[in-house]
Amino acid sequence: MRLSVLPVTLAVVVVTIVGGAAPAAAGTLVSTVNLDAGAGRHHSSATVTYERVDGAENSVRIISLQAFSGEPDCVWVEWNDPKDVGDGWTALNSEPPCHGGSIEETINQVIKAPKGHQLKIRLAAYHDGGLDVIHKDIAKL
Structure with a gap:
């Protein structure tokens, strides 16, 4: 039985491409943070998807966020800039969802801080028209 050179060459090329791509894909780790604040009608939540920025200290790329507000509240997802x-x-969100609403945004924004400044995000719920944070949840990135 005689093997054709073309299928063997093609198999070697495919293995080389796949093998070469694996380390690059393994270096990018996408993570999510879930934030939760308040209870009952005031329950609000958010999910933030992010990844570390290669070669940059204390820096992450915010990929997207989803936020849901409690009925009497408006919520912001914020970072400690x-x-x-x-x-x-x-x-981070362009506008707050209010009164039981939700928002989903693709952000694609890099946030960074100097060495020693821990990056954090928070879900801050405000009563409609209020200035004080009523409920909050904070997480480290």
């Missing part, structure tokens, strides 16, 4: 001069938190 060291450059924020207000309360130190910067919103």
